[in-house]
Amino acid sequence: MTLLTIEHLDVDIDGRPILDNIQLTIERGEIVTIVGPNGSGKTTLLRAIIGSLTPSRGRIARSSELVLGYVPQRLHLDPTLPMTVSRFMGLPRRQHAERIDQALERAGAAGLSQQQMNSLSGGQFQRILLARALLESPDLLILDEATQGLDQRGVADFYRQLESVRRELGCGVLMVSHELHVVMRASDRVVCLNGAICCEGTPERVASSPAYRAMFGHDTQDAFALYRHDHSHQQAPAELAS
Numbered sequence: 722m723t724l725l726t727i728e729h730l731d732v733d734i735d736g737r738p739i740l741d742n743i744q745l746t747i748e749r750g751e752i753v754t755i756v757g758p759n760g761s762g763k764t765t766l767l768r769a770i771i772g773s774l775t776p777s778r779g780r781i782a783r784s785s786e787l788v789l790g791y792v793p794q795r796l797h798l799d800p801t802l803p804m805t806v807s808r809f810m811g812l813p814r815r816q817h818a819e820r821i822d823q824a825l826e827r828a829g830a831a832g833l834s835q836q837q838m839n840s841l842s843g844g845q846f847q848r849i850l851l852a853r854a855l856l857e858s859p860d861l862l863i864l865d866e867a868t869q870g871l872d873q874r875g876v877a878d879f880y881r882q883l884e885s886v887r888r889e890l891g892c893g894v895l896m897v898s899h900e901l902h903v904v905m906r907a908s909d910r911v912v913c914l915n916g917a918i919c920c921e922g923t924p925e926r927v928a929s930s931p932a933y934r935a936m937f938g939h940d941t942q943d944a945f946a947l948y949r950h951d952h953s954h955q956q957a958p959a960e961l962a963s
């Protein structure tokens with residue numbers, strides 16, 4: 722089932738073209754990752770999808786009653802402000818305790834509800850943001866560099882959690898990531914963006930495309946090698962992360 726269809730989308734900001742003729746569909750149950758250099762329009766595309774920015778041309782068609790969950794790139798909380806995880810999860814709208822506990826469990830953060838937000842590790846904090854995005858059981862989960870600042874193991878764990886969320890909810894996942902190695906293992910489809918979409922397809926196809934190689938240089942080889950390695954040996958994700 723198609724969750725989202727983007728047709729001929731252009732975004733200009735202050736008269737400057739940022740996104741050019743984007744065409745993209747997202748299906749239920751698939752994990753799609755957008756990669757691209759800094760300033761290539763990844764966040765702008767996500768903002769257009771969640772509706773916080775109006776496209777200059779083109780259209781975004783959402784399936785009826787589509788519920789979106791959004792995990793932001795970062796969120797600044799005043800570290801001097803005492804606030805439990807449970808209270809944070811109830812902002813801006815109060816939530817039932819059972820719903821909070823279920824979302825925390827789905828995000829791999831069970832048992833953290835009474836902990837203070839300012840005492841969480843980076844990885845735990847990102848899981849709380851994920852849990853908050855899961856409160857309404859979204860059809861489409863959107864993440865903007867949600868693993869920024871996590872160490873390699875933290876990144877791998879986070880992506881494994883996302884796979885389990887996808888399995889449990891059957892939702893689609895659309896994310897932006899700079900972690901090419903993990904992306905190549907964890908995505909069904911990769912979209913390579915540089916103002917326009919320069920290539921798109923399975924991780925294997927994208928990693929071997931000249932446009933992707935030109936953009937990411939030698940990183941491409943490593944990412945591709947890891948991807949191949951994973952598939953030829955069925956290696957566990959935890960081993961890949963170490």
Ligand SMILES: Nc1ncnc2c1ncn2[C@@H]1O[C@H](COP(=O)(O)OP(=O)(O)OP(=O)(O)O)[C@@H](O)[C@H]1O
Nearest residue numbers: 734735739757758759760761762763764765766897
């Ligand atoms: N509100 C804005 N006002 C002016 N320019 C903007 C605005 N938002 C984005 N841009 C410009 O649009 C371009 C794309 O930005 P965007 O944040 O979408 O890139 P990105 O691919 O997400 O980058 P990064 O990988 O660094 O996060 C940049 O040149 C940025 O300066």
